Amino acid sequence: MADSPEEIQKSIRKYLWIGGILIFFTVVTVGLSYVELPTHGLNILVGMIVATFKAALVALIFMHLNHERILIYKVLAFTTVFCLALFLLFIFSASDPLVFEGF
Amino acid sequence: MSAAATTHDHSHGADHAHDHHEPGFIGKYIFSSDHKVIGIQYAMSGLLFLLFGFFLMLLMRWSIAFPGQPVPGLAFMENLPFVGDIFHQMIGRWAPNGVVNGELYNMLGAMHGTIMVFLGIVPLGFAGFVNFVMPLQIGTIDMAFPRLNMWSFWLFFISGVMMLASFFVGTGSVQTGWTMYSPLASTTTLAVTNIWMHGHTWWLLAMVFNISASLLGSVNVITTVINLRARGMSWMRMPFFCWAMFVTAFLLLLAFPPLEVAALLQLVDRVFGASFFLPTGLIEGGQHLDIAGGGSPLLYQHLFWFLAHPEVYVLILPAFAILTEVIPANTRRPLWGYKSMVYAALTLGFLSFLVWAHHMYLTGMGTMMSTYFQITTVLISVPSVILLTGLMISLWGGSIRFTPQMLFASAFLPMFGIGGLTGLPLAFIFIDLALHDTYYVIGHFHYVVAPGTIFALFAGVYHWFPKATGRIMSDKLGKLHFWPSLLGMNLVFAPMFIQGMGGFHRRWYDGGAIFEQTSGVSNFWTELNSNLFGFFGMEVPNNLLGLNVLMSVGAFILALGQVPFILNVFLSIKGGKKVASDNPWNCTTLEWATPTPPPHGNFTFEPVAVRGPYEYSAPGIDQDFFPQWESEPGKAATAPASSSAAVAHH
Amino acid sequence: MDIPYTVSARPDTGLYNAKVGIWLFLASEVMLFGGLFSSYIFLRVGADYHWPVHELNVFLGFVNTLVLIASSVTVVMAWASLKLRQIGKFKLYMAITVLCAAIFMVNKAFEYKAKFEHYAVKLTDGTFLTGHLPQGYEIKFGDVSEVSVLIAGENKAVDGEPLKHFVPRVEGDLPAFKMTDGSSITLDQSGFTTLKEATLKAAREKLEEDRKKRREEGEALIEAGNIAAGKAKLDEAERMNIVPDTTIKLKPEQPVTVKVKPSQIFSYTANSLTFKDGTTLTGKLLDDSMVLEVDGVDTRSVPDAEKSLAWKSGLLGEPWKKAFIANRDHHLNAFEEKHGDRRDPKKSATLQKEAFFLKIKSATPDARDDAHGSSKSAAASAPADSHADTGHHGHHPVVHVDRKDIAFYSNYTPKLNTYYAIYFTLTGLHGLHVVAGAIVLFYFLVFDGRRLRENPEHLANRVEVGGLFWHFVDLVWIFLFPLLYLL
Known part of the structure; x- marks a missing residue:
C-alpha cells in the first residue's frame, strides 16, 4: 500500500498536478460547449467524455482507487452494473430502441 | 467455555471491569448502542407495527365483506375515555356513522401496505434479527459502528411516528395506495391551507427518514460481516443466516436510493409545484392544472419499482435466513446444499435488480424490453427454487422435533411454494395483462409475505427468544398460535386467486358490490356462499362476492390466533421455563456459545470457528451436534497465541 | 472493550x-x-x-x-x-x-x-415573455358583498383562518361585519375566536341533540314493543360521531377591496374568490393584469413567430416585432452563409435560440444597442407608437399582460x-x-x-x-x- 511516509511525500506533487489538470479541463469543457459541432448530441458526447475523464482522475488519484483493495472494487463493480441498469433500462423501456428482427 | 458458563441474569458488563462508566437505565435500554438492545427495540417496534397494520386490514376486510354496514366495536372504541379521542381523530372522524367509506378505505389500504412492508417486516425480519443474531453468529462483540446503529433505530422510530402522525393531520393519511403512483399521488387534495400539514407530505418525509435509517443499518451490517468475523470464521463457514442478511443488506443499500429519489421528486412536485411526474396538458376535474407539464408518470414507476422489486427479496431473504437456522436445529440434520444456497442467494440478489419492470407490463413498453424483463423474471425463479428445495430436502431423514418454531417453519415451505408458483404466471405478459391489479396479484404476494415471511418471523421469535430472555416460550400457547394462524391465513388468501381470476379489481372499497358477477350459476362456491351467508342470516348477493365473507371470517380467525402469541411473549418473559443451558436447542452456531442473555460484549472467551455451521449428526462423536466453536465435544477451541489479528480481547 | x-x-x-x-x-x-x-x-x-x-x-x-x-x-x-x-x-x-x-x-x-x-410568462399561443415583476403580481377584487367562512367541525384539510388569509389582504381599514342574525362582529383575534368557539359549540350541541333525539325515539320504540327497530335507533345514536361543518356568512358594513397574489389563494372567477382556508368572497374582479418588465421574447414554440401574441398592441407592439424580424433574419442569413445547404437551420438549437429568442436590453427598439447594424435600421424606420412604457431602470420595456392572455407563468423555480x-x-x-x-x-x-x-x-x-x-x-x-x- 502506498501509505508509507515516503510514498505520501511523493504523491503530494502528484495531487497538485492533478488539480492543475482538472482546472485545465474545466476550461476546455466550457470552451468546447460554445463550439457548435454538427449536432448538439455531439457536443453532449464530447462534454461527457471530458467530464468522465475528470471524474476518473478524481476517483483514481484523489480517492486512491488506483491502489485499493479488491473488496472495494467488487462493491463498486456491482454498483456500476446496477447504475447502468438505472440509466439504460429506464430509457430503453420508454423509447424501445431495441428491435428484434428475427433469426 | 459456553456449556459451563453460568446463566447471567441482568449481569450486563459484569465481566468488564475496564468499562469506564456503567450506563444508566436510559443508556442501557433506550439510547443504547448495544446491538442486542437495538435488535430487540427493532423487533418490538416491528411487531407492534405488524399488529397495527393487521388492524387496518381488519377494517378493510369488514368494509369489503359488509359494505355500508357500520363496523362493530368502532362506536365502543370511540366512546372509551382518553383512547377514544385518539381513536376518533385517527379513524373515527373519517367513518361517518361508523361506516368505512371510500376515503377511509383508501387510507387504510395505503397505510396497511406501507406499514407492513416498511415499518413491520423489514424492521422485524431484517433489522431486528440481524442486529440481535448476526454479530453473535460471526463471533464479535458488537456491530462495526455501534453509534450509527443507534441512530439507525432512532431515525426509523421518527419515521414510524411520522407515519402514524399522518393519520392525525387535517387531511388524514395518504390515499393513493402503497405505490403512490403519480400523477394521482402528485395531485390529490392539494387544496389545503398549508401543504406541509398534509398526510401525503408526512408520508414522503417519513419515507426519507426510513430510507436513511435502513441505509445506516445496511452499511453497518455489511461492514460488520466483512471486517469483524471471528478468527476461523471464513466466508464459507459463515452460517447461511449471515449470508442471507448480507445479501439483504446490499439490496437495501443499493435499491433504496432510487426510491428516495422518487420520494424527493414527488415532494418537489407537491410542495413546489414542479412537474416531474406530470405530463403536459393534465386535466383534473375538468380543469387544466396550473402546472408546466413535460414530466413523465412512467419515470415514477421506474424509480419506484427499481426499489420495490428488490424489496420483495428484502422481505423473503430474512425468512430464508431464519429457516436455515430453525430447520437444521429441529431436524438434527445438516442444511442440505449450503454452498448452492449461498450462491443462489447471491444470484437472487444480483438478478433482483434487473427485473423490476415486470410490474409495469401494462405501461406500454416495447416488445423487446418486455421480453427482456419476462426472461429475467423467469430466470430469478431458479435461485428461489434452489433455496426452497434446499430447505425441503433438509427435512429428509431428519428426526423432526415439532416445536412451535418448527411448525411455523414447516408451514412456511408449502405456503411459500404456493406464493412462488402463483407468481410464475404473472411473469408472462399475456397472462399478466389479464390478471394485473386483480385480487390474484394480492393473493400471490400475500402468500409470499404473510404465511411465508411472517411465519418465518414467528419461527425466529420462538427460536431466539430463549437467547434474549433466558426463558423458553410456552409450547402449548405456541401451538394454539400456530393452528388458527395457518387456517386463517389460507382462508383469507386462497379465495383471492379465485376472485382474481374472476376479474375482481384490487381497489374496490365495497368488495365489488357494484360489480355484478354472473348470477344464476350454481356451483360449489355458490353453495358454500349461500351456506355461509345463511349462517350469518344474510342473503347471497351473487356468485364470487360471497367469498368476501369467507375471507373476512378467515381474517378474524387469524386475529384471534394472534392472541396466544401476544400472551406468550409477555407471559414468558417472566414466567417461561428457564433454559437449562446456554444452548437449549443444541445448536451449532456461535450465538449459542454466549451466556444467556448475552452480556454487553457478548462472549466470555474469544470464539474461534473451527468448522462449518451445520454439523448435525456428524459421524464419530457421541452428541448429535458439533458446535462451530468446539475443537472436540464440550471443549472450546482456543486461539493460537501468535495471532495478532485477534478479536479484541477483554 | x-x-x-x-x-x-x-x-x-x-x-x-x-x-x-x-x-x-x-x-x-x-x-x-x-x-x-x-x-x-x-x-x-x-x-x-x-x-x-x-x-x-x-x-x-x-x-x-x-x-x-x-x-x-x-x-x-x-x-x-x-x-x-x-x-x-x-x-x-x-x-x-x-x-x-x-x-x-x-x-x-x-x-x-x-x-x-x-419570471417567465407563457402566453396562450405558446410565446414566452421573460422578465421581472417590478410591482409583483396581484389581483384586485372589490365590491365584496359577502364573506363566507367555513368552520370545520372536525379537523379537516381546510379550516377557516380568515385572520391569516383574508384580513391581511384587505385594502384600507377593515369594517365591521354583520352576521345573518343581524348582530355585528369585528374580524380581529378575539372576535373571530369567540365566533369560532360559539360555532363549534353549537355544532357539537346539534350533534348531541340529534343523538339524544334518536336515543329517545329508540327508547320509545322499545317501550312500544318494537325492540329490534328501537335497538337499531339506539345503535345509530351511539355511532353518530362526526361534528358537522358550519359555513358562516358575513356581510361587510362598507364595501371591501382585497389585493392578493394568485399564489396565495385557491381559485377565483369574475365574481368570487376563494382563499386557501376556504374563505370565499362574493364581489367583482376589478383588475387582473400583470405588469412585466420584459427582458426576452421566446417564440420558438410558436408556429409563425411573426404572428406571436407578443407583437399585439398593448404588449410589445410593432416596433419590437420589426426588431425581432431584423434580428432573426440576420442570424438566419449568417447561418446560411456559413454552412450553406450542409446544415438544416431547424436542427441547430443554438441558431434557433439566437434567432427566435430575442433578448431585450433596452426600453425601446430605437435605443437597442445591438451589434448588428441591420436591426438598428429596421428599428429606426418604425414609428414610435409602441404601447410599451419605459421601464423604471430605463432599459426594459414594461408591458401590462392581461390575465386572459396568460396560459401559465412562474418565476424560475x-x-x-x-x-x-x-x-x-x-x-x-x-x-x-x-x-x-x-x-x-x-x-x-x-x-x-x-x-x-x-x-x-x-x-x-x-x-x-x-x-x-x-x-x-x-x-x-x-x-x-x-x-x-x-x-
Missing part, C-alpha cells in the same frame, strides 16, 4: 471499518445520484419544450467548479500532511477546504436568488419546467452534501483535538474517510456543471 479494526486494517481484507463503511455509503450515494441523473436523461429525452442551454450563469458555475476542485486538492493534502504528522499544514489545508465550501454555498445563494426574482425542477433538485441535494461534508470536516478540524494529540493515526483515518466523501461531492459536480450549465 473496543471494536476491532477502527485504527488498523484487518489483515485479510486490508481495510479498517470506516473505510469499508464509507465506500458502501458512497455506493449508495452513486445509486442516489444515479437515480437523479437517470431522471435527468428521462426528462430531457421526453421534453416537449426547448431544453435550456447556457441559460444559467456559466461564470458562477465555472467559479464554483474551480472552488470545488481546489478544495478537493486541499483535503487530500490535509490527509497527506496529517499522515506525515505536519500538524500545522494539516490545519491550514483543512481550513481552506471548509472555506471553499463556504464560498461555494455563497455563490449558490446568489445564483438561486437571481432565479427566484426572474421548479414550477417553471422540468429543467428547472431537476436543476434545483440536483443542485439543492448536492448543496446539502456540500454543507454536510463541510460540517464533518470542520468538526475534525476544530473539535477532534484530543484525537489529534493522542491518536493521530485514527484522526488520519477519519480525515481520509471524510475526504473520500468530499471527493465524491466534487465528482458529482464534475458531471452536474456541464449537464446543467453548458450542454
Whole structure:
C-alpha cells in the first residue's frame, strides 16, 4: 500500500498536478460547449467524455482507487452494473430502441 | 467455555471491569448502542407495527365483506375515555356513522401496505434479527459502528411516528395506495391551507427518514460481516443466516436510493409545484392544472419499482435466513446444499435488480424490453427454487422435533411454494395483462409475505427468544398460535386467486358490490356462499362476492390466533421455563456459545470457528451436534497465541 | 472493550471499518445520484419544450467548479500532511477546504436568488415573455358583498383562518361585519375566536341533540314493543360521531377591496374568490393584469413567430416585432452563409435560440444597442407608437399582460419546467452534501483535538474517510456543471 511516509511525500506533487489538470479541463469543457459541432448530441458526447475523464482522475488519484483493495472494487463493480441498469433500462423501456428482427 | 458458563441474569458488563462508566437505565435500554438492545427495540417496534397494520386490514376486510354496514366495536372504541379521542381523530372522524367509506378505505389500504412492508417486516425480519443474531453468529462483540446503529433505530422510530402522525393531520393519511403512483399521488387534495400539514407530505418525509435509517443499518451490517468475523470464521463457514442478511443488506443499500429519489421528486412536485411526474396538458376535474407539464408518470414507476422489486427479496431473504437456522436445529440434520444456497442467494440478489419492470407490463413498453424483463423474471425463479428445495430436502431423514418454531417453519415451505408458483404466471405478459391489479396479484404476494415471511418471523421469535430472555416460550400457547394462524391465513388468501381470476379489481372499497358477477350459476362456491351467508342470516348477493365473507371470517380467525402469541411473549418473559443451558436447542452456531442473555460484549472467551455451521449428526462423536466453536465435544477451541489479528480481547 | 479494526486494517481484507463503511455509503450515494441523473436523461429525452442551454450563469458555475476542485486538492493534502504528522499544514489545508465550501454555498445563494426574482410568462399561443415583476403580481377584487367562512367541525384539510388569509389582504381599514342574525362582529383575534368557539359549540350541541333525539325515539320504540327497530335507533345514536361543518356568512358594513397574489389563494372567477382556508368572497374582479418588465421574447414554440401574441398592441407592439424580424433574419442569413445547404437551420438549437429568442436590453427598439447594424435600421424606420412604457431602470420595456392572455407563468423555480425542477433538485441535494461534508470536516478540524494529540493515526483515518466523501461531492459536480450549465 502506498501509505508509507515516503510514498505520501511523493504523491503530494502528484495531487497538485492533478488539480492543475482538472482546472485545465474545466476550461476546455466550457470552451468546447460554445463550439457548435454538427449536432448538439455531439457536443453532449464530447462534454461527457471530458467530464468522465475528470471524474476518473478524481476517483483514481484523489480517492486512491488506483491502489485499493479488491473488496472495494467488487462493491463498486456491482454498483456500476446496477447504475447502468438505472440509466439504460429506464430509457430503453420508454423509447424501445431495441428491435428484434428475427433469426 | 459456553456449556459451563453460568446463566447471567441482568449481569450486563459484569465481566468488564475496564468499562469506564456503567450506563444508566436510559443508556442501557433506550439510547443504547448495544446491538442486542437495538435488535430487540427493532423487533418490538416491528411487531407492534405488524399488529397495527393487521388492524387496518381488519377494517378493510369488514368494509369489503359488509359494505355500508357500520363496523362493530368502532362506536365502543370511540366512546372509551382518553383512547377514544385518539381513536376518533385517527379513524373515527373519517367513518361517518361508523361506516368505512371510500376515503377511509383508501387510507387504510395505503397505510396497511406501507406499514407492513416498511415499518413491520423489514424492521422485524431484517433489522431486528440481524442486529440481535448476526454479530453473535460471526463471533464479535458488537456491530462495526455501534453509534450509527443507534441512530439507525432512532431515525426509523421518527419515521414510524411520522407515519402514524399522518393519520392525525387535517387531511388524514395518504390515499393513493402503497405505490403512490403519480400523477394521482402528485395531485390529490392539494387544496389545503398549508401543504406541509398534509398526510401525503408526512408520508414522503417519513419515507426519507426510513430510507436513511435502513441505509445506516445496511452499511453497518455489511461492514460488520466483512471486517469483524471471528478468527476461523471464513466466508464459507459463515452460517447461511449471515449470508442471507448480507445479501439483504446490499439490496437495501443499493435499491433504496432510487426510491428516495422518487420520494424527493414527488415532494418537489407537491410542495413546489414542479412537474416531474406530470405530463403536459393534465386535466383534473375538468380543469387544466396550473402546472408546466413535460414530466413523465412512467419515470415514477421506474424509480419506484427499481426499489420495490428488490424489496420483495428484502422481505423473503430474512425468512430464508431464519429457516436455515430453525430447520437444521429441529431436524438434527445438516442444511442440505449450503454452498448452492449461498450462491443462489447471491444470484437472487444480483438478478433482483434487473427485473423490476415486470410490474409495469401494462405501461406500454416495447416488445423487446418486455421480453427482456419476462426472461429475467423467469430466470430469478431458479435461485428461489434452489433455496426452497434446499430447505425441503433438509427435512429428509431428519428426526423432526415439532416445536412451535418448527411448525411455523414447516408451514412456511408449502405456503411459500404456493406464493412462488402463483407468481410464475404473472411473469408472462399475456397472462399478466389479464390478471394485473386483480385480487390474484394480492393473493400471490400475500402468500409470499404473510404465511411465508411472517411465519418465518414467528419461527425466529420462538427460536431466539430463549437467547434474549433466558426463558423458553410456552409450547402449548405456541401451538394454539400456530393452528388458527395457518387456517386463517389460507382462508383469507386462497379465495383471492379465485376472485382474481374472476376479474375482481384490487381497489374496490365495497368488495365489488357494484360489480355484478354472473348470477344464476350454481356451483360449489355458490353453495358454500349461500351456506355461509345463511349462517350469518344474510342473503347471497351473487356468485364470487360471497367469498368476501369467507375471507373476512378467515381474517378474524387469524386475529384471534394472534392472541396466544401476544400472551406468550409477555407471559414468558417472566414466567417461561428457564433454559437449562446456554444452548437449549443444541445448536451449532456461535450465538449459542454466549451466556444467556448475552452480556454487553457478548462472549466470555474469544470464539474461534473451527468448522462449518451445520454439523448435525456428524459421524464419530457421541452428541448429535458439533458446535462451530468446539475443537472436540464440550471443549472450546482456543486461539493460537501468535495471532495478532485477534478479536479484541477483554 | 473496543471494536476491532477502527485504527488498523484487518489483515485479510486490508481495510479498517470506516473505510469499508464509507465506500458502501458512497455506493449508495452513486445509486442516489444515479437515480437523479437517470431522471435527468428521462426528462430531457421526453421534453416537449426547448431544453435550456447556457441559460444559467456559466461564470458562477465555472467559479464554483474551480472552488470545488481546489478544495478537493486541499483535503487530500490535509490527509497527506496529517499522515506525515505536519500538524500545522494539516490545519491550514483543512481550513481552506471548509472555506471553499463556504464560498461555494455563497455563490449558490446568489445564483438561486437571481432565479427566484426572474419570471417567465407563457402566453396562450405558446410565446414566452421573460422578465421581472417590478410591482409583483396581484389581483384586485372589490365590491365584496359577502364573506363566507367555513368552520370545520372536525379537523379537516381546510379550516377557516380568515385572520391569516383574508384580513391581511384587505385594502384600507377593515369594517365591521354583520352576521345573518343581524348582530355585528369585528374580524380581529378575539372576535373571530369567540365566533369560532360559539360555532363549534353549537355544532357539537346539534350533534348531541340529534343523538339524544334518536336515543329517545329508540327508547320509545322499545317501550312500544318494537325492540329490534328501537335497538337499531339506539345503535345509530351511539355511532353518530362526526361534528358537522358550519359555513358562516358575513356581510361587510362598507364595501371591501382585497389585493392578493394568485399564489396565495385557491381559485377565483369574475365574481368570487376563494382563499386557501376556504374563505370565499362574493364581489367583482376589478383588475387582473400583470405588469412585466420584459427582458426576452421566446417564440420558438410558436408556429409563425411573426404572428406571436407578443407583437399585439398593448404588449410589445410593432416596433419590437420589426426588431425581432431584423434580428432573426440576420442570424438566419449568417447561418446560411456559413454552412450553406450542409446544415438544416431547424436542427441547430443554438441558431434557433439566437434567432427566435430575442433578448431585450433596452426600453425601446430605437435605443437597442445591438451589434448588428441591420436591426438598428429596421428599428429606426418604425414609428414610435409602441404601447410599451419605459421601464423604471430605463432599459426594459414594461408591458401590462392581461390575465386572459396568460396560459401559465412562474418565476424560475421548479414550477417553471422540468429543467428547472431537476436543476434545483440536483443542485439543492448536492448543496446539502456540500454543507454536510463541510460540517464533518470542520468538526475534525476544530473539535477532534484530543484525537489529534493522542491518536493521530485514527484522526488520519477519519480525515481520509471524510475526504473520500468530499471527493465524491466534487465528482458529482464534475458531471452536474456541464449537464446543467453548458450542454
